[in-house]
Structure formats: C-alpha cells, structure tokens
Amino acid sequence: MPPLLARIEGVGLLGPGLLDWARSQDILGGRSPYRLQATVLPVPEGLPPAERRRVGQIVKIALAVGTQAIRDADANPTDLASVFTSSGGDGQNCHEICRVLAQEDRQLSPTRFHNSVHNAAAGYWSIANGATAPSNAVCAFDASFAAGLLEAITQVALEKRPVLLVAYDAAYPSPLDEKRPIADAFGVALVLGPEREGQALSSQEPSRARIRVSLADAAAECLTDPQLESLRASIPAARSLPLLIQLARREPGRVGVEYLDGRSLAIEVL
C-alpha cells in the first residue's frame, strides 16, 4: 500500500478566538494564551455584490479560510481541485426552509433552495475563483474533517496534483440546535501538494510541513488545554485542532483526529 503522503503548502483558519492562521499559531503552539470569543465572519471576496448578500455563514467561513490557505500557499485557485467537507451545511438556511414548509403557504425562496445544497460553498468557491477543476462535497457527521482529509490526500497521492481541503461548520438556530449543538462557526483549509523526491524536512516552517496519513484503531486523543479541548469537542470541523496544534508547535509528531466507530485517522507531521 503506497503511503498517503502530502506536503502542506498553505493553511487557513477561522474560529472562536482564532482570527486567522497567522495570528493563531502562537496560541495553538502554547506561546500565548487562548481567549474564547465569538467567530467574526468576513464579507466574502470575489463574489458579485448580489451573491455576497445572499450567502449564509457557512459559505462565508468556507470562502474565508479557503482564500487564506491559497494566499498562504501562493497557489492559483483556478487550477486547484478542491474537497469541501461539512458535518451539516447551512443550518440557518435549512431552518428557514423547514419553517416555510411547515406553514400553510409553502412559497420557498428560489435562492434559499439553491443555497440548500450541501455543495453550496463548493459552488460559490468555484464561481468566485473561476475554479473549473473538480470539486467534491462530502459529509461524515462528526468524522467529516477526517473523511475530507482522506478524500483529499488520496487525490493528492494518486493523481500527483495539489488539492484544497476546506472543512467548515456553523451553528444551527433553535430548535435544531437543541438536537444538534454546534458551538459556533469554525473553518480550516489546507492546500495539500504532492510529495516530491528529495525534499528537505520542514516541520520548522509550520505551513510547509509534510504529513503522512493512515487509519488507526486508537481513539482520537483529547487536547491538554481544557478550553481548546472544549472547542475541539464542540464543533466537528475543530476536530482538526490536534493537527493544527502540531503544525503550530513546529516540530514533528503524530496526532489522531476523530474518525468513525471511535477510531481515528493518524496524521504524522514529518
């Protein structure tokens, strides 16, 4: 079995108390304290004004972290294949649709309907960036980050081309949030490039590390910082934090991120 190797060429991050990847590395690396504050979502770039107004939180966070990651990687989004993974998609939009459909008059807004597809963020990303490369949109409930990483890294390893991975979630409004609590919006994006022969180890450069991914029997480990652990456990896309922390520490190591059946995906940062 060929090793599932990739080079991390760029990172994007946005979440509660995590303003972007550049400003989060010291926090995640344990060099400055983490302070919980609500996620601040930027206005999406690249979309026409009408579209900008129509998109929900989920599209905003996906586009924001994707843009960060391609800038960090100095990558051209036009040619970049992508994998979008979310545990549930646009909860606010879903709530509005279900609310209207429960009424006597079931007049749905056409925009709400086309925004309801799980691949809405992928579609808006491709439109905003003129990205005609293939794009996938996947879901594996709480294992969505790991499943997206597996989808992305198999593409990178087999097809020898870079792939943008975007994992993102946002909270449901009431009453769905009582059945599916998601603490806040969280997004992470990785530009993964194919491994090249003879490349120097580079864990000193957090955005330029190499990773090796495999299926593991062990459960994903919990984080030692209680606040970061609470964040990891309360938003599916934040299940990526063990990897981000390892990258921010700028040292090699092995972490586990939550996958299916209480098992994990082992990620070695080389």
Add this chain to the structure above:
Amino acid sequence: MSVQNSLTSVQNSATRAQATPASPLLLAHYTAVSCIGRGRGEILASLREQRSGLAPCTFETVTLETCAGEVPAVDEERLPQALRDFDCRNNRLAQLGLRQDGLAEAVARSAARWGPRRVGVFLGTSTSGILQTELAYRRLGATDGALPDDFHYATTHNSFSVADFVRHALQLEGPAVVVSSACSSSAKVFGSASRMIEAGLIDAALVGGVDSLCLTTLYGFHSLQLTSRLPCRPFDAERDGISISEAAAFALLERVPESVDSNSVLLLGVGESSDAYHMSSPHPQGLGARAAMAAALQAASLEPGAIDYINLHGTGTVSNDAAESQAVQALFGTSTPGSSTKGATGHALGAAGALEAVICALSLQNDFMPGGANTRHPDPALQIEYLLRNREGPVRNVLSNSFGFGGTNCTLVLARAG
C-alpha cells in the same frame, strides 16, 4: 480527424478535469429500485417496454401540479429494531435497495473475503432524511417551540445518515463517506471509492445513491420554475422542466480478478469538473460537461468514437438539455446514439448517477440501448442522435453524465469485460 488528433483534443480539454481510476474496476454486483421497478429484472422489463414510472404527484401533502416518480410501498419497509433510530423514508428506501437481487448477500461475501474493515461505503444523496425534519417542524412544542423527542437528527436528517445506516445494516467497518454534490453525488462516489481502492485502503467498496421524495426538493424546484406539469420530456422541442423522483441504486466495486466473465461490467473511467459559472444554471455551452466527459474518456483510454451509447443527464429543462447537447456534439459529433432515461425514471437527484450507472450496466449486459420515454419530437436545435425507440445491437462501451447545482459535473465510462 485522425484518432491521434481526436485524442489530443480530448486531452487538452481535460487538462483541468480529473481522471480516475488508473486501472478498471469490476462491478461485482449491482441493483436498483426506482419508480420503474424493484431490481434489475423489473427495471430492464420497464425499459424494454419504454414504460414511464411518472405520475401526477400525490406525495404526502404536496399540492403542486407536477409529476413525480414515487417508489411504491417505501414506507412499508421496517428497519431492524436495533437500527430504529435510523427510521426515515430515505433509509427505508436504502434498505429496499439492499434487499434486491441479493445485493446484501454479495456485500456479505465480500466482507467475509476481505474483512469488514476492508470494505468501504460511498453513497450519494442530496437531501438524505430531511423529510423527517420537515415533518417534525409541524409538531414543534406549543410552548417551547422544541422539536419532538422522537426526532433523531444524526440518524435521519444528517447527510451521512444513509451511509451510516447502510454500514450498520451490512456490518461494514471500512472507510465511509457521503458525497452530497446535488445531482452529481452518486456518480462522484465511483471516483472517491476508486481512489480508496487504488490507494490500498480497502479491497471493495459499496457505492451508490439514495434520494427520496421530500418537500424541500418538490417545492424548491417548483420555486425555480424548473418542474414540468407533465411527465418530463428530455430533449423534446416542447420540454419544459423536470419530474422529481426517488431511487436507491448500489454497485459493489472490486479490483478486476485475473479471470473475469466476458459479460461482466467494468468501470473504466470517472471524469469530474466544475462549471464555475452559476449556482443553478449550467454553463450555456456546456464547457464543464465537456471537460468531465473528456476526462472520463481519457481515464478509460478511449476515443469518443468507441462509445456506443450515451446515457444523457437529460433532465428535461430547456437550458440543461441545450448545454449538454452542445457539449456532446463538441466531443462526439452528431452520430453517437444517446438518450435520457429520466423520462422513465424521473430525476432521482442525488441517486440519479448511480441509478443511471445501473441502467448502463443493464444496457451493456443485454446489448440494448433504451429509447427515451415521453419524448415525441426531438428538438431540432439539439443536434445529437437522440434515441426515441429502443435499439438492439452490440454495446461495448457506454458513457453516463450527471451534472448538478453549483456547476458540479461527473461522467462515468462503463464497459463490457469482453
């Protein structure tokens, strides 16, 4: 144009698209349930009769003037007691699919051979069990506005629930994921599964699609004025929209063994691309569709002339069929026979790709090309060889298109082993 030139031009237009798998895979088993039948035998018989399963929509409390392809008796399906939290129309339909043609038994044999951790599950759906949430919103608590206690989000509403249900029902423990890219979902799972097999993570994959009728899609497509009042008429000069339907379709993918029956069906190529044009309209010239078809041909190492039959996406909207015909014409010219089987099956949305892969497999194994049901007067502006009647004759290689909202495109190439 010489073969070499034609191949080069195909490859040029495919440079940004993705081509999978590196080597062919075997459809070791396959089946489907749709409004035209339960299992391969009934579906083939309906196709041979050019029978449409579309009828005026009487689903649930829907009051729209539209036709739908409802699968009979889905709600009579009872899930095992241990999996009762998964109970919803989508998972009932999934179970109905697993019970056809010995599919579950074939998966069990594969799991026994390779081990349950070496069999993955890759399913497409667009709406999963959202109907359960639509119904629950009618029963919100009078004082607290809360959802009822018997509503289970994770195992019904969530997109992953169908894959989770299937892996529990079949006791599979390999990698699993749901692809939810609107109407290309269950074509794209063939690509994801192929890569996992090729990467050595698994030895077999259950791929497929399950999508069931719900109010979101019926009222949603109506709000976009994309549904027809009549049974849909793909590629007809008077086509005026889609007919929404439901289906469950499955295929078991494995590596091709050293000796294989000549009548077996192989997956030769998967091609994927994005339009980057509009959320709910295709690129007018079908550039993304063309790139996906070209990538699938490249993966299959076939030139366009080698394709005997094209199962068109052919939804029956004015713009979709116009864009697709331009893409097909640009790659294939005007003489490759094609049809949309959505006049018979309706548009099963996230299950359409897998359902049409099953129809293509039936076409290959029976040397039979289905004529498009309902279509009477092919649009003269759409210059492709659209089959109005069934055609019998050797079918070696077929191509199937699936395109979706968000500009997502996926094409499969399937072939007979010998």
